[in-house]
Amino acid sequence: MTRHIHIVKVHLLTLAFPTGKDPDPKPVLDDVDFGIRDGEILGLIGNSGSGKTMTSLAIAGLLPEAASITSGSIKFAGKDLLEMDPKERRAMLGRDIGMIFQEPSTALDPLMTCGKQLEEVLTAHKDLKMTPEERHKAIMDMLETVGFDNAEELFSRYPHQLSGGQRQRVLIAGAALLKPRLLICDEPTSSLDTVTTVSILALLKDLCHKLHITILFISHDLSAVRGFCDRVMVMKDGRIIDRDTASDILTNPRNSYTAELLTNARLDTRILGFEPATVDYSRSPVLTAKGITAGYKRSLFERVKKNGGDEAEDKNVLHDVSLEVFPNEILGLIGGSGSGKTTLIRSLLGLLPHEGTVNIRSSSTGAIFQDPVSCLNPAHTVKWHLTEALRASGKKTAGTLKERRERTYARITGVLEECGLGEEYLLRRPNELSGGQRQRVAIAMCLIQEPSLIIADEPFSSLDASSSAELLKIMTDINRERNTAFLLITHNIHIVRKIAPRVIVMSNGRICEEGTTAEVLGNPRSEAAAALLEAERLIHGN
Amino acid sequence: MQGKAGYFVGKLIELLVTLLLVSLLVFAAFSIIPGDTARVMLGPDASQAQVDLLRAELGLDRPLVIRYFSWLFGLFTFNPGTSYAYNMSVGELIAQRLPVTIGMSAVAMIMVILISYPLAVISARKPGRAGDQICSVIGHILFAIPPYVASLLLILLASSVFSLMTAGTYVKPSDDFAGYIGCLLLPSFAIALPKIAMSFKFLRSSIIEQRTADYVRTSKSHGLSDLKILVRHVLPNSNVSSITIISIILSDILGGSLIVEQVFNLPGLGRLLLSAISRRDFPLLSGIVFYLAFITVILYFISDIAASLADPRIRLK
Numbered sequence: 001m002t003r004h005i006h007i008v009k010v011h012l013l014t015l016a017f018p019t020g021k022d023p024d025p026k027p028v029l030d031d032v033d034f035g036i037r038d039g040e041i042l043g044l045i046g047n048s049g050s051g052k053t054m055t056s057l058a059i060a061g062l063l064p065e066a067a068s069i070t071s072g073s074i075k076f077a078g079k080d081l082l083e084m085d086p087k088e089r090r091a092m093l094g095r096d097i098g099m100i101f102q103e104p105s106t107a108l109d110p111l112m113t114c115g116k117q118l119e120e121v122l123t124a125h126k127d128l129k130m131t132p133e134e135r136h137k138a139i140m141d142m143l144e145t146v147g148f149d150n151a152e153e154l155f156s157r158y159p160h161q162l163s164g165g166q167r168q169r170v171l172i173a174g175a176a177l178l179k180p181r182l183l184i185c186d187e188p189t190s191s192l193d194t195v196t197t198v199s200i201l202a203l204l205k206d207l208c209h210k211l212h213i214t215i216l217f218i219s220h221d222l223s224a225v226r227g228f229c230d231r232v233m234v235m236k237d238g239r240i241i242d243r244d245t246a247s248d249i250l251t252n253p254r255n256s257y258t259a260e261l262l263t264n265a266r267l268d269t270r271i272l273g274f275e276p277a278t279v280d281y282s283r284s285p286v287l288t289a290k291g292i293t294a295g296y297k298r299s300l301f302e303r304v305k306k307n308g309g310d311e312a313e314d315k316n317v318l319h320d321v322s323l324e325v326f327p328n329e330i331l332g333l334i335g336g337s338g339s340g341k342t343t344l345i346r347s348l349l350g351l352l353p354h355e356g357t358v359n360i361r362s363s364s365t366g367a368i369f370q371d372p373v374s375c376l377n378p379a380h381t382v383k384w385h386l387t388e389a390l391r392a393s394g395k396k397t398a399g400t401l402k403e404r405r406e407r408t409y410a411r412i413t414g415v416l417e418e419c420g421l422g423e424e425y426l427l428r429r430p431n432e433l434s435g436g437q438r439q440r441v442a443i444a445m446c447l448i449q450e451p452s453l454i455i456a457d458e459p460f461s462s463l464d465a466s467s468s469a470e471l472l473k474i475m476t477d478i479n480r481e482r483n484t485a486f487l488l489i490t491h492n493i494h495i496v497r498k499i500a501p502r503v504i505v506m507s508n509g510r511i512c513e514e515g516t517t518a519e520v521l522g523n524p525r526s527e528a529a530a531a532l533l534e535a536e537r538l539i540h541g542n
Numbered sequence: 543m544q545g546k547a548g549y550f551v552g553k554l555i556e557l558l559v560t561l562l563l564v565s566l567l568v569f570a571a572f573s574i575i576p577g578d579t580a581r582v583m584l585g586p587d588a589s590q591a592q593v594d595l596l597r598a599e600l601g602l603d604r605p606l607v608i609r610y611f612s613w614l615f616g617l618f619t620f621n622p623g624t625s626y627a628y629n630m631s632v633g634e635l636i637a638q639r640l641p642v643t644i645g646m647s648a649v650a651m652i653m654v655i656l657i658s659y660p661l662a663v664i665s666a667r668k669p670g671r672a673g674d675q676i677c678s679v680i681g682h683i684l685f686a687i688p689p690y691v692a693s694l695l696l697i698l699l700a701s702s703v704f705s706l707m708t709a710g711t712y713v714k715p716s717d718d719f720a721g722y723i724g725c726l727l728l729p730s731f732a733i734a735l736p737k738i739a740m741s742f743k744f745l746r747s748s749i750i751e752q753r754t755a756d757y758v759r760t761s762k763s764h765g766l767s768d769l770k771i772l773v774r775h776v777l778p779n780s781n782v783s784s785i786t787i788i789s790i791i792l793s794d795i796l797g798g799s800l801i802v803e804q805v806f807n808l809p810g811l812g813r814l815l816l817s818a819i820s821r822r823d824f825p826l827l828s829g830i831v832f833y834l835a836f837i838t839v840i841l842y843f844i845s846d847i848a849a850s851l852a853d854p855r856i857r858l859k
Contacts, residue, residue: 060763062759062762062763090762090765090767091765092765093762093763093764093765094763094764094765095765097763098763099760099763101756101759101760101763103756106755106756106757107756107757107759107760108757108760109757109760109761109775109778109779110757110779110853110854110855111775111778111779111782111852111853111854112774112775112778117761120761120764120766120770120774121764121765124764124765124766124767124770125765158854158855160854160855171760174760174764175763175764
């Protein structure tokens with residue numbers, strides 16, 4: 001095969017989703033034109049809905065059935081992909097083009113062992129003619145390459161027995177198994193914690209050098225491409241609006257939109273205007289938790305079978321956790337995945353049986369969760385959600401039905417406006433909102449109950465940088481103006497540093513460090529805090 | 543791995559406890575029902591001494607607890623007493639009738655699977671297209687027809703309109719196995735019809751759901767063909783949820799066959815059950831009820847085990 005400088009050449013690609021009602025809709029990709037050079041790592045950055053995933057799917061030939069390419073061409077190593085018949089293109093998948101996706105937890109078949117799924121990559125390409133032993137060896141080698149010491153053991157594991165980072169490694173192994181020339185990575189790290197992200201990025205870089213794989217790296221986080229990508233392109237509304245070498249784009253953005261993305265990614269407090277309220281620590285705390293020990297209960301049978309006391313100890317996820325949240329305070333709670341953060345929240349909210357006491361002073365506590373998609377009822381409108389939340393708060397008001405209705409309406413629109421959504425959103429359903437907007441509705445549902453404490457469990461992890469920045473702004477505004485305290489759980493240290501005056505670090509179900517943010521993050525005493533900081537430094541730079 | 547063995551042992555204990563509870567309920571129900579069996583058998587003219595004698599003979603004068611345990615022991619040795627009406631061992635009576643009911647249920651179940659699976663796969667390929675719409679509409683109609691109505695319609699069609707069979711014939715499996723299956727086909731189909739619709743609807747939506755799963759996209763990116771993805775990933779995953787539905791359908795079919803037997807005049811458990819009720823034949827009645835419950839509980843047990851075999855997430859916590 002002749003060597004091309006550009007392994008992939010996308011020429012003036014336009015793509016739309018025509019429907020019966022609207023045969024000529026606004027294109028999702030609009031004259032996209034770029035090349036991927038052989039052996040490089042090319043970053044493709046943009047907010048959600050900018051068209052970056054559609055671009056990658058178009059190259060891989062995995063576009064949804066409704067999509068239609070109206071003009072342009074995609075060439076892979078000189079061959080026009082759009083001219084090929086589907087069978088030929090499918091044969092290229094896995095062999096010439098590998099792909100990994102955002103959500104490693106669902107990207108593997110839960111019923112099949114990892115080894116079997118990897119083997120399918122090899123058996124799918126019939127012309128390979130490998131013996132079972134050769135296949136097994138190829139898989140073992142690749143599993144070792146992606147960093148598994150216990151490849152043999154992993155081969156017979158099911159996906160649910162692996163952590164998120166391990167699953168992503170298995171997926172990378174599958175994508176790289178046939179040593180494709182191009183590896184498309186669609187947000188491979190956005191659902192992983194910082195420490196895992198660093199290791200996955202290092203692995204990808206390693207693959208690029210060792211196996212000479214060209215990588216197209218798609219992300220919504222501009223800062224994640226630092227030190228990883230050679231070149232970066234920025235997409236907005238289906239167009240590529242900026243392209244440059246990674247270092248130039250990060251240090252000296254020429255395009256105003258790129259600059260905005262950078263600002264959002266860095267969460268620059270001066271520009272974005274985050275001003276959390278000042279906290280008076282002499283006042284009595286809004287939430288006091290003492291000696292919380294909790295775990296996931298075993299079934300009755302399991303408990304009867306082995307009534308050993310020491311085994312029961314092992315099942316606990318939390319061990320003797322105590323914390324206080326003061327009025328007006330934004331308390332950061334950080335820790336790697338599996339450190340017990342979410343279990344703690346569930347205990348605090350009374351969703352999980354636990355030992356120890358939880359004392360919440362205020363009448364109501366709000367909660368926002370990680371996944372705004374599954375938190376809202378898809379069948380109902382924003383207005384219904386807010387009315388329901390208001391009713392649940394149980395605050396009855398006097399007056400006739402009409403008066404009450406008007407008052408409810410006024411409160412709903414007021415709260416919604418505070419969360420940055422206009423009246424026009426009242427009748428929308430969750431699937432008509434973006435991730436950031438859904439998270440705002442979730443906050444509005446808390447706010448309408450006028451809580452003095454809002455517990456937010458990883459509210460940013462599914463949002464892009466701009467939406468995160470906007471959400472943070474809303475949260476600090478609420479904190480300042482309404483004197484609402486926040487308990488903010490996140491694995492993003494960057495955010496904690498910007499807005500939380502005090503921080504708690506959790507590791508292995510225990511609080512391992514506690515103090516003012518400057519103190520803890522400036523001079524970490526515990527290993528867990530140091531590891532989190534190191535990972536953050538590698539990704540975001542300092 | 544100990545989790546696997548532990549799971550099976552746990553399920554087995556659950557099964558035994560359930561069976562004991564079922565036996566207790568059945569026994570309690572027939573003990574509470576008012577009326578003296580001996581008096582009923584001998585008629586109103588019999589003297590008290592005659593009645594007492596018969597009571598002693600039937601063992602009705604013993605304490606309740608002892609009667610329960612001897613009955614329970616009889617159940618597990620397949621000899622739960624003697625039928626008053628037939629003057630035969632209950633176990634023997636049930637064994638005679640069982641081939642009809644079990645055979646009919648089995649044939650119906652096979653029909654359900656053979657018809658609903660391919661239809662669901664075809665329908666789910668292109669949801670919303672004409673083929674899918676037609677299948678769905680027919681499914682809705684079939685779903686609404688109760689088995690006894692379907693039986694009458696089928697008898698009418700098969701014997702009067704097309705003269706394919708004579709209604710009410712039954713061939714013993716030991717005489718002619720093909721004939722035995724042949725005479726069960728029509729009644730089985732009558733029971734199976736609404737269940738086909740049910741299983742079709744469920745499978746179809748489950749396949750459609752699985753087709754959009756993330757792992758399907760991964761498999762596509764690995765270069766697998768659509769057929770391979772369907773057979774190796776989509777169907778096994780939709781089976782996990784279908785197994786529970788299938789077991790519910792199976793116990794429904796068992797219940798349905800009791801009624802359809804009447805319509806087709808087949809000598810199955812259903813007819814035995816009805817005659818036992820009308821003659822106050824408590825040993826026979828309690829025997830039939832218990833063994834039917836026993837079969838149902840075993841079916842659920844099997845489906846639980848099958849579900850765990852199909853889904854490693856249940857098996858290996």
